[in-house]
Amino acid sequence: MLTQQVIIRRSLLIFPRYCSTSTSHNTCNRTTKAELDSIIRVDHAGEFGADRIYAGQMAVLGSTSKGPLIKHMWDQEIKHREKFEExxxxxxxxxxxxxxxxxxxxxxxxxxxxxLGDKAAMACTVAVETVIVDHYNDQLRKLMGDPEVNKELLETITKFRxxxxxxxDTGMDHGAEQAPFYKAFSEAIKFGCKTAIAISKVV
Structure with missing residues (x-):
């Protein structure tokens, strides 16, 4: 009985090692259609949401000194959304x-x-982008298991990340941490973003 337990434990240790050293097309690493669909769906939703966030900021701050800065970031988010629509x-x-x-x-x-002011807008940007960067990094680690098949998605997500x-970094450079109740405000937005990501993966 003891010998059988040792064999089982050793096999569990060897299996992931075998997967990690095999070719990229090994079934251990291959990204399934369902996984790819979930990645594209949630990223499209995220970039759509970012587009709308910057649209809201521009509606309020577009004519201020922060207008060109927000417009530049918004333009990039529009391109992100369009790519995921494609x-x-x-x-x-x-x-x-x-x-x-x-x-x-x-x-x-x-x-x-x-x-709430331009610094609060920058705090919003920092909070959202913190979650998105972490989210994209998680996806990149997953997609690297099959880099040849996932080449386009890897390049796209890396660029957008x-x-x-x-x-x-722009938000931090423009006073995000000087926003009133910065930490509480930031954590609330991060929680909302993480919740939206979890929902958009499946709904």
Missing amino acids: LIRKHRVRPTAMIPIWNVMGFALGAGSAL DEEQEHH
Whole structure:
């Protein structure tokens, strides 16, 4: 009995090691259609939401000194959204059913944060982008299991991750941490973003 337990334990240790050292097309590493659909669906939803957040900020701060800065970041988010719309069509992925809700909530978050002042708007940007960068990094680790098959998605997400990191850094450079109740405000937004991500993966 003891010998059998030892053999089972050793096999559990060897199996993941075998998967990690095998070719990229090994079934241990291969990304399934369902997983790819979930990645594209949630990323499309996220970029759509980011588009609406910046639209809300522009509606309030567009004519201020922060207008050009917000417009630059918004333009990048529009390109992100358009790319994932292309991938939605290409891979025949069902978009999340939550799009109408994210449309309203995204704009409300952007406009609401901007109404609290430009520093609160930057704090909103930092909070959102923190979650998105972490989210993209998690996806990249998953997709690297099959880099040849996932080449386009890897390149797309890597590029967008880097631009989201730039948005985060821009927000920090423009006074995000000086916003009133910064930590509580930031944590509330992060929680909302993580919840939206979890819902959009499946709904």
